Amino acid sequence: xxxxxxxxxxxxxxxxxxxxxxxxxxxxxxxxxxxxxxxxxxxxxxxxxxxxxxxxxxxxxxxxxxxxxxxxxxxxxxxxxxxxxxxxxxxxxxxxxxxxxxxxxxxxxxxxxxxxxxxxxxxxxxxxxxxxxxxxxxxxxxxxxxxxxxxxxxxxxxxxxxxxxxxxxxxxxxxxxxxxxxxxxxxxxxxxxxxxxxxxxxxxxxxxxxxxxxxxxxxxxxxxxxxxxxxxxxxxxxxxxxxxxxxxxxxxxxxxxxxxxxxxxxxxxxxxxxxxxxxxxxxxxxxxxxxxxxxxxxxxxxxxxxxxxxxxxxxxxxxxxxxxxxxxxxxxxxxxxxxxxxxxxxxxxxxxxxxxxxxxxxxxxxxxxxxxxxxxxxxxxxxxxxxxxxxxxxxxxxxxxxxxxxxxxxxxxxxxxxxxxxxxxxxxxxxxxxxxxxxxxxxxxxxxxxxxxxxxxxxxxxxxxxxxxxxxxxxxxxxxxxxxxxxxxxxxxxxxxxxxxxxxx
Amino acid sequence: xxxxxxxxxxxxxxxxxxxxxxxxxxxxxxxxxxxxxxxxxxxxxxxxxxxxxxxxxxxxxxxxxxxxxxxxxxxxxxxxxxxxxxxxxxxxxxxxxxxxxxxxxxxxxxxxxxxxxxxxxxxxxxxxxxxxxxxxxxxxxxxxxxxxxxxxxxxxxxxxxxxxxxxxxxxxxxxxxxxxxxxxxxxxxxxxxxxxxxxxxxxxxxxxxxxxxxxxxxxxxxxxxxxxxxxxxxxxxxxxxxxxxxxxxxxxxxxxxxxxxxxxxxxxxxxxxxxxxxxxxxxxxxxxxxxxxxxxxxxxxxxxxxxxxxxxxxxxxxxxxxxxxxxxxxxxxxxxxxxxxxxxxxxxxxxxxxxxxxxxxxxxxxxxxxxxxxxxxxxxxxxxxxxxxxxxxxxxxxxxxxxxxxxxxxxxxxxxxxxxxxxxxxxxxx
Numbered sequence: 001x002x003x004x005x006x007x008x009x010x011x012x013x014x015x016x017x018x019x020x021x022x023x024x025x026x027x028x029x030x031x032x033x034x035x036x037x038x039x040x041x042x043x044x045x046x047x048x049x050x051x052x053x054x055x056x057x058x059x060x061x062x063x064x065x066x067x068x069x070x071x072x073x074x075x076x077x078x079x080x081x082x083x084x085x086x087x088x089x090x091x092x093x094x095x096x097x098x099x100x101x102x103x104x105x106x107x108x109x110x111x112x113x114x115x116x117x118x119x120x121x122x123x124x125x126x127x128x129x130x131x132x133x134x135x136x137x138x139x140x141x142x143x144x145x146x147x148x149x150x151x152x153x154x155x156x157x158x159x160x161x162x163x164x165x166x167x168x169x170x171x172x173x174x175x176x177x178x179x180x181x182x183x184x185x186x187x188x189x190x191x192x193x194x195x196x197x198x199x200x201x202x203x204x205x206x207x208x209x210x211x212x213x214x215x216x217x218x219x220x221x222x223x224x225x226x227x228x229x230x231x232x233x234x235x236x237x238x239x240x241x242x243x244x245x246x247x248x249x250x251x252x253x254x255x256x257x258x259x260x261x262x263x264x265x266x267x268x269x270x271x272x273x274x275x276x277x278x279x280x281x282x283x284x285x286x287x288x289x290x291x292x293x294x295x296x297x298x299x300x301x302x303x304x305x306x307x308x309x310x311x312x313x314x315x316x317x318x319x320x321x322x323x324x325x326x327x328x329x330x331x332x333x334x335x336x337x338x339x340x341x342x343x344x345x346x347x348x349x350x351x352x353x354x355x356x357x358x359x360x361x362x363x364x365x366x367x368x369x370x371x372x373x374x375x376x377x378x379x380x381x382x383x384x385x386x387x388x389x390x391x392x393x394x395x396x397x398x399x400x401x402x403x404x405x406x407x408x409x410x411x412x413x414x415x416x417x418x419x420x421x422x423x424x425x426x427x428x429x430x431x432x433x434x435x436x437x438x439x440x441x442x443x444x445x446x447x448x449x450x451x452x453x454x455x456x457x458x459x460x461x462x463x464x465x466x467x468x469x470x471x472x473x474x475x476x477x478x479x480x481x482x483x484x485x486x487x488x489x490x491x492x493x494x495x496x497x498x499x500x501x502x503x504x505x
Numbered sequence: 506x507x508x509x510x511x512x513x514x515x516x517x518x519x520x521x522x523x524x525x526x527x528x529x530x531x532x533x534x535x536x537x538x539x540x541x542x543x544x545x546x547x548x549x550x551x552x553x554x555x556x557x558x559x560x561x562x563x564x565x566x567x568x569x570x571x572x573x574x575x576x577x578x579x580x581x582x583x584x585x586x587x588x589x590x591x592x593x594x595x596x597x598x599x600x601x602x603x604x605x606x607x608x609x610x611x612x613x614x615x616x617x618x619x620x621x622x623x624x625x626x627x628x629x630x631x632x633x634x635x636x637x638x639x640x641x642x643x644x645x646x647x648x649x650x651x652x653x654x655x656x657x658x659x660x661x662x663x664x665x666x667x668x669x670x671x672x673x674x675x676x677x678x679x680x681x682x683x684x685x686x687x688x689x690x691x692x693x694x695x696x697x698x699x700x701x702x703x704x705x706x707x708x709x710x711x712x713x714x715x716x717x718x719x720x721x722x723x724x725x726x727x728x729x730x731x732x733x734x735x736x737x738x739x740x741x742x743x744x745x746x747x748x749x750x751x752x753x754x755x756x757x758x759x760x761x762x763x764x765x766x767x768x769x770x771x772x773x774x775x776x777x778x779x780x781x782x783x784x785x786x787x788x789x790x791x792x793x794x795x796x797x798x799x800x801x802x803x804x805x806x807x808x809x810x811x812x813x814x815x816x817x818x819x820x821x822x823x824x825x826x827x828x829x830x831x832x833x834x835x836x837x838x839x840x841x842x843x844x845x846x847x848x849x850x851x852x853x854x855x856x857x858x859x860x861x862x863x864x865x866x867x868x869x870x871x872x873x874x875x876x877x878x879x880x881x882x883x884x885x886x887x888x889x890x891x892x893x894x895x896x897x898x899x900x901x902x903x904x905x906x907x908x909x910x911x912x913x914x915x916x917x918x919x920x921x922x923x924x925x926x927x928x929x930x931x932x933x934x935x
Contacts, residue, residue, distance in 0.1 A: 073555070404848075419862035422829065432853040432870050437813075437844025440873035447859045447866040 021295065023267075025110075025237050032089035034240075038062065041210055044089045048179040048213075051186060061199040061209035068203045074366040075395040075427055076335045078271070078308065086273060088211045090238040092155055150175055152216045152232040154245055162216075164228065171227050173257075174219040178246050181217035188219055192250055196279040196316045196343070204275040204337075205312040208244045212277065215245035220255035220286075229485055234263035234274075236296075236307065242273040249279070251286035253319065258289040260488055263332070267297050269305045271334060276311045284319030284346065289327070292340075293488050295495060296332035301390070303362030306334025313340035314370075317349035317378075325352040326369065327483045329492040331499040334363060339397065341370035344378035344406075351380040354480040356492070358499045359392030359424070368398035368429075373409035373439065384415035385477045388424035389500055395427040402439035409439040417447040418476055420469065420500065470497045512568040514548045516677075520572055520649055521545075533628045536636070541648025543639065550641045557641075559820045559852050560762050560791045566734065569705055572651070573676035576601035584671050588699050591725075592914050595667040595695065602672055603680035604652035615660040616692075621653040621681055631655060631683045634711045634740040634768075642764065643738045646679050646709035653681030653709075658692040658718075665693040665911075670708060672701035682710040686718040688744075695914070697725040703732040710739045714747040716771065721750045721910065725921070728757030731787045738764040745771030745800070750908055753780040754918055755790045756925035762791040769831075772800045778807040781905035781918075783925035784817030785845070791820040798831040807838040810905040812898055812926065814845030823868070824856040831861045838868040843875065843901050845926075899923055 032043045041062055045055040070081070150164035152175065168175045174185060181189050199209040216232045236243045251257050263274075274296065280288050290313075299306025309332075315324035326340040342351025353369040371380035380400065388394040394417065402409040417426035428445045450472050458468035473496055474481070481489050510518075521541045528534035549566060550557035581601045590597060596613050599606040605620040612618070619627035635643050656666070672678045678701070686692050698706060714720050726735045743749055753763045769776055776796065784790040796805055811819035821840040842851040853870035875897050883893035902922050909915040 407847075417857075417859065419859065419864075422832070422862045424860075424862070426857070426859045428855075428857040428868075430853075430855065430870070432851075432872065434842070434844075434851045434872045435849075437847040437849065437874050441853075441871060443853065443855070443868075443870040445855070445857060445868050447857055447864065449862040449864070 021297070029090050029092050029238055031087045031238070031241070034087055035084040036062075036086070036088060036211065040088055044211060044213060047089065047091070048182065050179070050182050053190065054182050057194070057199070058210050061206050064200055065203070065206040065210055068206060070203050074337050074397075075393060076337060076364040076366050078335055081273060081308070085240065087238065087241040088244065089213055090241040150228055150230050152177060152230075154214050154216075154232060154234045155237060168227070172221040172224055173226050174217065175230055176217055178212070178215045178217045178248060181248070185217070185219070188250065189217070189248070192279070192281055193248055194279075196281060196314045197277050197312050202312060204310040205277050208246060208275050208277045208312070212244045212246035215247040215276070216249075217247070218249040218257060218259065220251045220257045222253040222255060224255050226255070226257040229258050229260055231260040231262070234261070236272055236274065240270070240272070242275065245276045247276070247278040249288055249290070250281045251283065251288050253283045254285045256287045258485060259291070260485060261290070261292045263294055263296055267305065271299075271306055271308055273308045273310070278311070278313040278340075280315035280324055282315065282317050282319060282322035282324050282349075285321045286319060287323040287325075288315065289325045290315070290340070291484055291488055292328040293492055293495065294328065294330045294332050294336070298332045298361060298363050299334040301361050303334065306363075307332065309333035309336045309338060311338040313338065314343065315341065315351070316343045317346050317351060319349070320346040320375075321348045322346050323350040323352075325354070325483070327354040327480065328356070329480070329484070329488070329495060330355070330357040330365060330367060331495045333365075336363075336365040336367050338367045339369055341372070342380060343372045343374065344380060344409075345374045347375040348377045349375055350378065353380075353382045353384070354483040355384045356387070356477045356480045356496070357384070357394055357396075358387045358389075358496060359394045360390040360499055361392060362390065363392040365393070366395040366397055368396045370399040371401070371411060372399075373402040373406035373411070376405070376407045377409075378406060379410040382411070382413040382415070383479050385480055386415070386417040386426055387420065387473060387476070387500070388417065388426050389420040391423045393425040393427065395429065396445075397429045399431040399433070400441055400443070401431075401433040402436050402441070404435045406436055407438045409436070411439075411441045411443075413443040415445045416476070417445070418473065419447065419449045466500075469500060473500060510548065511563060513566045516569045517645065517649065518545060520677075524649060524651075533632065536632050537648050540644045544641055544644035544648055547641065554641075556793065556822070559822070560760070560789065565760060566705065570675045570677050570703065573602035573673045573678050575604060576606065576671065576673065581606060581671055584700055585669065590667045591695050591697070591917055592665040592667065592693075592911060595665040598654055598656065598666060598668045600652070600654060600668065600670050600680040600682070602676065603650065603678045605654040614664045615658070615662055616664070616666065617657040617659070619655050621650070621655055621683065623652065627655045630685060630713065631711065634713065634742055635709070638740065638766065640738060640764065640766070642707055642736050642762075643709055643740070646681060646707050646738065650679045650681040650709065653683070655683040655685070657685045657687070658690045659687045661689070661691045662693065665695065668694060668696040670696070670698045670706060672698070672704040672706055674700070674702040674704060676701070677705050679707045679709075681708070684711070685713045686715060686720055688715040689717045690715070691719040692721070693911075694720065694722045695725070696722065698727065698735055700729060701733060702730040704729075705734040706736060708737040710737070712739060712741040712749075714741065714743045714749060716744045717746045718744075719748040719750075723752045723754065723909070723914075723918070724763065726753065726755045726757070726761045726763060727921075728759035728761055728788060731758050733759035735759070735761045737762070738766070740766045742768045742770050743774040743776055746773050747771055748775045749777065751778045752906065752909060753782075753792060754921065755780065755782040755784070755792070756921065758787050760789045762793065764793045765795070767794070767796045767805075769796065769798045769800055769803045769805060772802055774800060774803045776803070776805040777908060779905045779908055780809045780811075780821075781902050781922055782809070782811040782819050783902060783922060784811060784813045784819045784849070785925070785928045786815045786817055789818045789820075791822070793820075793822040795824045795826070796836070797826045797828060798834045798836060799828045800831060802833045803831070804835045805837070807840075808905055809840040810902050811840075811842040811851065812845055812902050813842060813849040813851055816848045818850045820852045821870075822854045822856075824858065825866060825868070826858040827861050827864050827866060829860040832863040834861065834864040834866065836864070836866045840868075840870045841901070842872040843898060844873065845898060895926070898926060902926070
């Protein structure tokens with residue numbers, strides 16, 4: 001009977017083998033000794049050729065971390081992490097400082113190509129085609145496939161390559177790995193590092209401060225609109241390693257930058273830790289747009305393996321009229337613990353948070369945002385769409401706060417949850433705190449399932465059930481997808497289809 | 506008890522020592538000992554306890570007044586005479602200094618009333634709804650209550666009930682109420698606290714609503730002084746087709762925390778909570794609700810209206826939990842707060858925890874000052890600005906009374922809220 005076969009296929013298809021980035025790159029790597037100690041931190045610092053102040057900063061954080069306890073308040077459940085069985089540093093051999101793409105191990109380039117990040121092609125394309133010069137291809141394909149994105153590719157603990165560096169330098173934009181920035185631009189790093197997420201911030205951020213290995217550094221000088229999208233692609237490859245990247249983005253007065261972040265990891269049976277810190281600083285009239293498509297390996301259908309994604313992301317609208325916008329599509333990771341936030345310090349500053357969080361299988365997501373209104377006439381907007389399927393749990397946790405001096409603060413929050421199946425959970429925990437009568441806060445949240453009427457409407461028009469669900473879900477998340485840069489919007493839409501496969505029936 | 510024991514916690518421990526001396530082997534006493542042991546393990550809740558994040562009792566209640574002895578009859582009579590019942594013909598059930606004041610085993614109009622402790626006490630079923638609770642205020646009351654009343658309503662009752670708590674000034678009182686409403690029966694209850702300047706009350710109520718029964722329950726917390734503290738915990742279980750209409754009216758001064766733990770246990774049950782709060786000046790009003798849907802086709806709705814001014818604080822925490830299998834649940838919560846001036850604090854924490862997919866749940870929360878367009882509308886029609894603002898503020902708070910069916914009572918409550926808004930006196934309204 002066809003129906004039976006269909007059911008079998010569907011059951012077989014649930015979650016397992018849906019993760020297409022689960023391959024491992026066979027490449028020799030160099031690691032720090034397992035576990036965490038002052039020696040390991042000194043090893044990492046030495047590997048990166050860091051100045052003494054950086055090592056002192058790390059050791060200070062480590063000292064503090066030893067006194068801290070792991071947070072337990074999140075709606076996630078996982079066995080205790082043995083911090084002594086993790087490798088805190090792993091680098092593909094011979095990639096310590098490639099000068100150009102030609103020096104990069106072809107195996108690595110192939111890995112990125114497989115992930116859909118063709119580092120080489122883009123660079124070559126740019127070389128042939130001078131800036132602004134029209135090309136025959138434009139007419140055929142439009143801008144999208146050839147739009148240029150500068151990529152910083154981070155493989156385990158090191159940045160293997162950063163493309164378009166020279167061209168960006170012409171505009172005065174500094175885009176490099178954070179290790180390089182510590183060496184080349186110590187004054188900027190010292191001025192801004194840890195000013196948004198201090199080393200004492202929280203357990204995972206403090207751990208990151210002690211052992212961070214690589215990540216991106218961006219500085220956009222006053223009045224400069226960054227000529228292209230900047231992007232970092234994170235890849236965990238080694239077994240038993242943690243990835244602790246640190247990203248620092250500074251938009252000086254009147255500057256604009258759009259930054260994209262993507263990530264994947266191989267399919268492995270044990271859990272791996274990813275504890276990143278991202279700091280954004282927007283000075284007067286500056287704007288930073290930060291977009292993430294998070295697709296770490298989520299584990300299999302039974303919850304075996306997967307990445308623990310414990311990330312601290314925070315933006316500081318330090319200057320007047322500055323703006324920071326976070327957009328995230330969360331589909332991967334076994335556990336996500338992540339609250340990209342905005343501190344609205346400058347008068348008339350604005351914070352935005354757009355999020356799609358999709359959980360399936362046994363994934364657990366506890367994510368949301370914080371909007372802290374400190375300056376006058378600040379405004380913020382939160383749109384969060386959570387979709388739970390399988391046996392997953394999806395929590396939105398958010399804080400909106402206006403301090404007494406935050407006159408005329410405005411916030412609008414909308415968080416909607418969609419449940420697919422009766423074994424999953426959708427949880428909404430918003431904190432709305434207003435300490436001034438001039439602040440206007442609005443919050444609304446809904447939880448529902450895909451309505452039978454909508455589904456029936458699609459089915460009656462010959463659309464398959466799964467396709468219909470994907471269609472309805474894409475409509476549900478449209479508000480957020482629209483905020484994504486073109487390159488990511490397409491990928492995100494596909495990801496939503498993949499993540500939900502097998503969730504109906 | 507935790508390492509840094511406060512004076513208040515020492516007072517409670519000493520009180521337990523003295524009260525437990527008379528404990529017997531009866532199950533209710535075993536439950537008391539167990540509850541206090543569990544309370545003492547963590548002490549008074551503080552801001553690191555999530556449910557008490559915004560009402561830190563460890564910090565606010567550093568020391569407690571002396572526990573009150575039995576009340577003085579003449580004083581109680583005088584207090585009652587000065588405050589006639591809010592509903593005509595209401596049967597008054599008096600709990601003075603935590604102890605039931607009335608004839609033992611009274612039956613009035615189909616309602617059976619008995620004491621919870623002492624001679625003729627009726628304790629059957631008492632404690633069932635709180636047995637699994639780990640709420641510190643509930644545990645403290647179960648361990649330490651000095652008395653209270655059990656009420657059985659066995660038929661649709663025509664006569665309203667008014668439960669009155671009277672407390673001595675500067676005293677610590679922990680009265681307890683257990684109400685059982687039989688299948689198909691109905692009860693109409695007003696619960697009020699009268700007097701008790703600088704007193705600390707920690708009241709516990711258990712309400713069991715059987716199949717098809719209906720209860721209307723209004724609790725009025727009118728803080729008598731800056732140092733008065735009114736803590737109340739209601740645990741309610743609603744069976745099939747049962748219905749609850751609950752309203753909290755919170756005004757006055759001092760600290761008030763009204764907690765409700767509702768368990769929607771029966772299919773097609775309907776539970777509704779409303780709260781009207783005026784928090785002006787030295788008032789910290791906390792409305793906390795935990796509502797669990799555990800059955801099919803059940804509905805719940807909440808509307809919280811808070812007006813805050815002159816540095817007052819209004820906290821609303823509402824958590825709706827839809828358990829696995831509680832399909833077709835319809836749950837809606839709305840919390841609106843209005844600032845009467847630029848000062849004060851409003852916190853909204855509406856939570857949803859959904860473990861069933863075929864449900865419709867939602868919440869909304871707003872805070873801000875008056876809509877200038879509405880003020881303009883009224884001014885354009887010749888209403889002076891001060892009156893316009895006052896009118897809008899009143900209408901905003903009074904809207905939470907819409908489900909009060911007794912119109913005369915609704916009017917009295919509205920007047921009471923208007924009176925509370927008057928306290929802004931000389932500041933906003935003139």
